[in-house]
Amino acid sequence: MKLTIDDSWNATVTGDPLRITPRFDFRDFRVRIAEYANVEERQRFLLDTFGSEPWLWDTPDELRFDQGSHELVGGELQLPDEAADAEDSARIPATPPVRPGGLRADETRDFRLEVTTELCRAPGDTVLTCLRDLDVLDAPLEARIGIAPDVALLVQGATVVGWSLTDPARYLTTGFAAPDPAPPSPATRLLLTECLDIVTSPLLDEVRDRNPAALKRLRTLDHALRNQRGDRHRADALLALISNLVEDYADPSAAQEP
Incomplete structure (x- = not known):
């Protein structure tokens, strides 16, 4: 072909x-x-x-x-x-x-x-x-x-x-690192779905607009990733982006857009 x-x-x-x-x-x-x-x-x-x-x-x-x-x-x-x-x-x-x-x-x-x-x-x-x-x-x-x-x-x-x-x-990882060769945990699979919901439109637009319900969901996801037991390499790979969103939009100290 x-x-x-x-x-x-x-x-x-x-x-x-x-x-x-x-x-x-x-x-x-x-x-x-x-x-x-x-x-x-x-x-x-x-x-x-x-x-x-x-x-x-x-x-x-x-x-x-x-x-x-x-x-x-x-x-x-x-x-x-x-x-x-x-x-x-x-x-x-x-x-x-x-x-x-x-x-x-x-x-x-x-x-x-x-x-x-x-x-x-x-x-x-x-x-x-x-x-x-x-x-x-x-x-x-x-x-x-x-x-x-x-x-x-x-x-x-x-x-x-x-x-x-x-x-x-x-295959979740961060940067150029190789992924964990062990299979992902069931919890990681569920968290990946939640992360993809957050980082794709239209929910991402709601986060950027600082919609209270979307920000609450973002903080809950951030907490779940930080406290996941096991499969830390993949959890940290997801957290690398989610924590940035928390810092930019859900941190009380973040500057509010007019």
Whole structure:
């Protein structure tokens, strides 16, 4: 199968997906599929590869390819901050199933991978699906290409129209740290759902408007994360963003907007 990205840039699906464990950085709301451990290593990675990357104020999604083999070697994908309605999320098709595969660039040339705009949440947030737009749901998917464990690109008409992360709770972490290899606790799964409710519109808008009910819910969630027993790495990953919201909007000392 040949895929099209950015109108005229093409890659061929191979049989070799990445073996890199994804890292769901909840604070930055992105999924990293890379092994760099800090900013310096990331910069070297970008210099040694080609593909889609940030430039000045432009922050597209990233897929990076090896200069010699043209094989996919990593990337970063951003989650939209606006969640689709439950009715639209329920329209995500169950087929086709994920087919593991890598990508090989047809040429050594940079391109731009547009970020997705719609976050579709499966019940219990067992799968997060990020779509180019909701029009994608009006036609069948052609393929799901599993480029890394539990990370798949969604293909429609030979064009990449989105991506998905299965079992996102498993991959929760902060920054460049690797996720905890142990399975997430049931409490963490429930807290992830509550966190996603808080950090996506429309509830996030209510927090920013300092709606009393929304702020109470935010403080309750912050308290639950701070007092969770066990699975601390994942709880701290969720807390990294929630505590910032508390400080900015729910702290009594925070400045009130006019």
